Amino acid sequence: MRIGVIDVFGDPNGLDNSKSHGELVVGTIRDSMSQAGEVEGKDYQIVKINLADYRIRTGSKPIYTKNGDVIIDGVIYRDYRNLSLDRQHNYRAIGVVISAYGLIQALEDARNYYHVNVINMSNGINSGGGNALREEFERLRDAGIIVVAAAGNEGRYGATYPARYSEEFDNVIGVGTNAYYSNYGSGVTLNADGNYKGYRGTSFAAPRVTAAVALLLSEGISSYNVKETLLSLSRECTGDYYLPEDLGVLMALLNASEHFLMGKPRSKSGYSPLSPALSGIRSIGF
Structure with a gap:
């Protein structure tokens, strides 16, 4: 099982690489997989695809x-x-x-060079990137590769891209979280726990779902049925609902009605995400 993480890794100034956005996202996946009893290097492999290489x-x-x-x-x-x-x-x-072309190149490398099964994208752009990017998502769909994307942290209706593609492609899953800052509605497939070691945001909800997707694929569920399976394990969120911070993917799968939620987030907590998404067609935000 190969999990591709398209993100920014390392600090260009050589400061604290362990707290780069990409490493935190990878840590969230590892945490979730560990709670499910999965061992990195044996049961799964994480491939880091650094967006800085395509900037x-x-x-x-x-x-x-x-x-x-x-x-x-x-x-x-x-x-x-x-x-x-x-x-x-x-x-x-x-x-x-990064340009749309740079993002396409990163996705092509994930598909053709690294041969991943699922891609985590805890980032987004405010535009669909044109036909070229859409065509790459068609190729990802045809290759049976699942893309799990964060919905964005602007607190508005409608997810950013590529999460927004979840309305168009069955292999794309848009992930929000139950907090005031999470985008909701159009393009948000489901919500998940967005907390990781004091960091909060849809960036950390997406890798929880990425881990769940990897587990489902490992169990032999077809990539074409993964999204439907996740939705069947979900329930609509009604009223104010606060996600506990200690929930892992294993418990989510065992008791999914409490851990994977659909619907508009309604949390009134004062938590802020790691950082707001950057605006603009050519800007990828974290």
Whole structure:
């Protein structure tokens, strides 16, 4: 079983790589698989596909954004104000700028080079990326590869892409979480626990479902039936519902009615996601 994680791995400044967004997502998958008794390297393999390798290169010229971030060589750095330019490279990166073509290349590598069974995408763009990206998702569908994508953290109706493709493709599963910041409605297939070691967001709900998909595939369920199976293990969420933080995939499968929920999130908690998604057709947010 090969699980592909398309994300940003490592800190470009060599700081704390263990807390990069991609490593946290991978940690969530490992945690869920471990609770199900699965052993990495024996029962499954995680393939890290680094979006930074596909980013738009801008040279050394910085691009300043209206919200106070700066983009250098396709890497987004947080809040440059009151800092001299020679310190820009000491900022902590929060994401990368990538074209639709770059995203297609990452997906093609997952499909053709790494031969993964399921892809986790805890990121999103606000546009469908045109026909070329849609055609790549058609190829992923035809190859029997499941894509699990975070719905986004803007707290609005409608998921970001590629989660939004769940309305069009049976192999795409859009994942939200029961919290005020989670996107809901169109493109959200189901909700799951979005907490991992103090970090919160749909970014950490998606890998829980990715682990569940990997388990179902390992049990011999066809990739074409996985989405239907997950929905059959779900129930509609009504009223205010708070997801406990200690639930793993194993318990979710044993008692799915309490752990995989469908419907608009209604949590009134004050938790914030790891960071808001970035806006724009060409921006992938984390």
